[in-house]
Amino acid sequence: MTKISKTAILLAAGSLLALGACSRSAPDELPPPPVGSNDYDTGPTGPVPGSRADFIAQAGTDTIYFDTNMHDVDADDRAVLDAQAAWLIANPSVRVTIEGHCDERGTREYNLALGERRANAAANYLAQRGVASSRMTVISYGKERPVALGSDQASWAQNRRAVTVVPM
Amino acid sequence: MATPIFLSSALRRFALVLCLGALATPALAQDEGSGPIEGDVVGGIANPTSIAIPDMPTPRGVDTPAGNTADLGRQVAQVVEADLRNSGFFNPVARQLLRRVDMPQVTSPDYQSWNQVGAQNLVQGYVQAGTNGRLTVGCYLYDVFAQAPLERAGYEVDYADWRRAAHRCADMVYARLTGEGAYFDSRIVYVAESGPKDNRTRRIAVMDTDGANHRFLTNGQSIVLTPRYAPDGRTITYMSYQNDEPRVYLYDLQTGRQRTIVDSRYMTFAARYSPDSRHIVFSMAANGNTDIYRVAVSGGQAERLTNSPGIDTGGSFSPDGRSIVFESDRSGSQQLYIMNADGSNQRRISFGGGGYATPEWSPRGNLIAFTQTGSFNVGVMRPDGSGRRILTNGWQDESPSWAPNGRVIHFFRSPRGEGLPSLWSVDVTGRMIRRLPTPVGASDPSWSPLLD
Numbered sequence: 114m115t116k117i118s119k120t121a122i123l124l125a126a127g128s129l130l131a132l133g134a135c136s137r138s139a140p141d142e143l144p145p146p147p148v149g150s151n152d153y154d155t156g157p158t159g160p161v162p163g164s165r166a167d168f169i170a171q172a173g174t175d176t177i178y179f180d181t182n183m184h185d186v187d188a189d190d191r192a193v194l195d196a197q198a199a200w201l202i203a204n205p206s207v208r209v210t211i212e213g214h215c216d217e218r219g220t221r222e223y224n225l226a227l228g229e230r231r232a233n234a235a236a237n238y239l240a241q242r243g244v245a246s247s248r249m250t251v252i253s254y255g256k257e258r259p260v261a262l263g264s265d266q267a268s269w270a271q272n273r274r275a276v277t278v279v280p281m
Numbered sequence: 282m283a284t285p286i287f288l289s290s291a292l293r294r295f296a297l298v299l300c301l302g303a304l305a306t307p308a309l310a311q312d313e314g315s316g317p318i319e320g321d322v323v324g325g326i327a328n329p330t331s332i333a334i335p336d337m338p339t340p341r342g343v344d345t346p347a348g349n350t351a352d353l354g355r356q357v358a359q360v361v362e363a364d365l366r367n368s369g370f371f372n373p374v375a376r377q378l379l380r381r382v383d384m385p386q387v388t389s390p391d392y393q394s395w396n397q398v399g400a401q402n403l404v405q406g407y408v409q410a411g412t413n414g415r416l417t418v419g420c421y422l423y424d425v426f427a428q429a430p431l432e433r434a435g436y437e438v439d440y441a442d443w444r445r446a447a448h449r450c451a452d453m454v455y456a457r458l459t460g461e462g463a464y465f466d467s468r469i470v471y472v473a474e475s476g477p478k479d480n481r482t483r484r485i486a487v488m489d490t491d492g493a494n495h496r497f498l499t500n501g502q503s504i505v506l507t508p509r510y511a512p513d514g515r516t517i518t519y520m521s522y523q524n525d526e527p528r529v530y531l532y533d534l535q536t537g538r539q540r541t542i543v544d545s546r547y548m549t550f551a552a553r554y555s556p557d558s559r560h561i562v563f564s565m566a567a568n569g570n571t572d573i574y575r576v577a578v579s580g581g582q583a584e585r586l587t588n589s590p591g592i593d594t595g596g597s598f599s600p601d602g603r604s605i606v607f608e609s610d611r612s613g614s615q616q617l618y619i620m621n622a623d624g625s626n627q628r629r630i631s632f633g634g635g636g637y638a639t640p641e642w643s644p645r646g647n648l649i650a651f652t653q654t655g656s657f658n659v660g661v662m663r664p665d666g667s668g669r670r671i672l673t674n675g676w677q678d679e680s681p682s683w684a685p686n687g688r689v690i691h692f693f694r695s696p697r698g699e700g701l702p703s704l705w706s707v708d709v710t711g712r713m714i715r716r717l718p719t720p721v722g723a724s725d726p727s728w729s730p731l732l733d
Contacts, residue, residue: 184569210525217695220638220652220679221506221725222551223608223615225527226564226571226592229548233569252525253548253566257504262478264676264697 163204165279172196172277177235179273181216184230186238194235197277198242205248210278211236213253214260216269221255228253235275329372330458333400333425334362335379337418338387343410347440350416354408357418360447361404361454363491364465368455368689369713374400387421392428400425404454408443416440420450422457432457444493445732452731462686465490468729469691470508470517471704473497474722478699485519485532490728492718498532507551507680510729513558516578517727518542520550529563531578543576543583551594553641554578555602555622562586562596562605573607575622586624597641597649598622599664606630606640606649606664615654619664630666639680645687648709652679652692659692661709672711682727691717691726 160166169175175197177190186194201207213232215224232251240246261268337354347353365371378398380391387405395403403423411417421433434453436446445466452463473486485508488495499505499521508519517532529552532539542561543549552563562575565583571592576583587593591611598605606619612629615636620627631637636654643650648661653671659681660671677695684690688709694716695702701722707714717723 217677218657220595220615220654222564222594223592223610223638225506225548225550226566226594229566229571230569230592237569252527254504255506257481257483257506259479262699 163207165281168197168200168204168207168277168279171200175277175279176274178270179231179275181269181273182219182227184227184234186234190235191238194238195242198239198244201239201244201248202242207279208248208250210250210252211239212258212276212278213251214258214272214274214276215256216272217256217259217264218269219256221257224255225253228255231273231275235277239277329370330401331374331399332365332371332402332404332454333374333379333395333398334358334365334404335382337406337408338382338384339408339410340384341410345410345416345440347416347443350408350410353416353443354406357406357408357443357447357450358404360444360491361420361451364448364451365454367491367715368459369708369715370455370459374398387419390421390423390425392423392425395423395425402431402454402458404450406450411437414440416443416446418443418446418450420446420453422454444489444491448490461688463731464684464686464689464728466732467685468494468510468514468732469704469717470498470510470519470727470729471693471719471723472506472508472725473719474701474724475501485517486719486723487517487534488719495720498537507725509553509727511554511558511578512556512730514730514732515558518552518554518561520552529561531561542578543574551596553597555598556600556644557602560598562598564594564596573605573624584624586620587627595639599642600644600646604642604664606642608638608640617649617651617662617666630664631662631669632666634669641681641683643683643687644685647687650681650683650690652681659690659707661690670711672707672709673705673714675705678705680725684728685731689713691728693724693726695724 160170173196174193177193211232213228215228232253236249236251259272261271336358339350339354342349342351362373366373380394382405387407390403390405403425406418406420409417415437418436422431424431432453436449438446448466451465456463467490468487469490470487473484474481476482482501483505484501485498485505504522506520508517510517515534518529520527520529527548528541529549530539531542545565547565547567549563549565552561554561559578560575561578564571564573570590571594572585573587573593573596574583574585589611591609593607593609595608596605603622604619605622606617608615609618615638616629617631617637617640618627618629637651638654639652641650649664650661653660657677658671659673659678662669675694676697678692681690681692689706691704691706693702694705702724704717704719704723704726706717
């Protein structure tokens with residue numbers, strides 16, 4: 114749901130988006146308190162605890178999204194990352210890779226740097242929530258690994274992302 | 282006799298140079314929707330020089346590892362013709378109008394008959410198998426109107442390199458008649474792209490300027506990006522995601538050996554050589570901040586050149602090696618800056634007209650090519666930021682790279698949607714634009730120096 118609503122917001126703000134660096138995300142607000150327990154019950158047929166499927170099931174999504182040329186973690190992102198942090202704290206042996214990605218409307222080299230900014234923004238927030246930095250590796254793929262293939266605002270919004278990748 | 286001939290050719294050359302000067306008008310529109318234009322000159326100058334390039338005879342047909350010398354004579358003429366046509370400056374006389382040339386005529390052309398087919402200039406030559414296992418190509422340029430020889434040269438090459446002799450012949454003709462520097466006898470390194478957009482295979486590939494002698498240097502298992510040819514032609518540098526660690530590598534073209542340019546726990550990218558091939562300027566991203574560094578190709582400690590909190594990348598040396606142009610978003614958008622090669626005296630040069638990225642300093646020093654962000658077109662500006670001109674008009678054009686003569690720029694064009702990118706060349710006037718043939722999709726072109 115977060116993804117869809119954010120995409121819709123971005124689409125509605127299309128003309129603002131075109132201003133790129135001028136657009137800002139939602140105003141800062143206090144993040145929800147960290148989740149201290151892990152009382153999930155996936156049942157006998159649920160995903161294997163500690164697995165990627167378990168992570169996605171418990172955290173809701175492995176992905177946060179960014180505005181054009183931006184790398185700040187907004188309120189929507191914080192809610193997602195808080196849930197991810199809770200799972201990571203409950204599964205302390207799991208190491209993750211945080212991937213930063215960009216849309217295609219940036220030059221290749223700049224996007225490598227921008228993707229690194231995004232991955233670090235996510236990793237830094239997770240670290241603030243108590244996930245040890247030593248468990249996280251950041252990598253930028255720039256615009257080289259899109260998930261949405263169109264050349265339009267909706268596709269670009271889906272590609273401006275940071276993904277927390279738990280090993281399979 | 283000698284004086285009028287000199288005047289005639291000098292005047293012709295003067296006229297051609299004048300004609301070029303008048304072309305400093307902006308961009309010729311390119312319609313991406315009109316489909317691929319494979320290897321054709323789309324623009325062109327108003328009055329390209331008519332030139333005849335008949336098949337080159339051989340004194341004796343000899344079978345060589347590259348074929349019979351009689352066949353090679355025809356192929357050399359065709360390569361010369363293609364080079365000259367693709368430059369946009371020449372209009373070769375149709376091959377069916379070309380008369381057969383025999384050996385004695387190579388040095389004594391039948392001006393009258395070449396005049397009749399409308400040729401202003403004539404390129405003749407011969408191909409001969411040597412006793413030393415090498416091939417000799419003679420190349421003669423004539424002014425048909427003035428009925429005078431203009432220049433001649435001979436090239437001795439290994440049989441396998443027969444195309445290089447043809448390119449050098451074309452270079453001689455091009456340089457003599459346009460007053461510009463040569464560039465056909467050079468190579469291109471680029472990223473060959475294939476497969477769907479969300480699962481591209483990328484391989485470093487090299488080819489001659491005309492697409493011949495194509496070969497892949499990497500196998501496609503790792504993402505590879507932004508290859509650059511060393512100015513000395515011996516190595517290339519590129520970025521690879523080998524072992525999921527995106528780093529800049531140095532690849533020796535002779536031995537095929539490679540190594541990272543620095544030991545780094547962070548991503549390194551956006552590498553370019555200094556003009557003397559002894560240093561590499563590159564970017565490193567650490568903890569959300571990207572800065573520009575310089576390291577000796579022979580190894581050692583990298584020197585940090587920028588320290589702004591923004592993204593500083595895309596460093597490119599001036600031809601004298603004293604300055605570096607780069608892009609930075611420290612002002613809030615991507616703009617071009619110049620600094621001394623030690624990082625001092627950083628100053629912004631681009632103002633207005635949107636954002637600017639991927640600068641590459643011309644080997645002549647007079648211009649800096651760039652990608653205009655937002656519109657995604659390729660253009661040039663002077664090093665002081667003046668004289669900005671946009672040269673292309675595609676859906677997404679980026680990453681300009683200069684030819685050794687500082688007159689032609691390669692870039693890559695991505696289509697809207699899911700198609701593969703392709704390589705294009707554009708003249709600094711913006712008039713002569715053409716697509717380069719590649720076996721698969723292609724991006725990030727980088728031109729080699731003229732080969733020795």
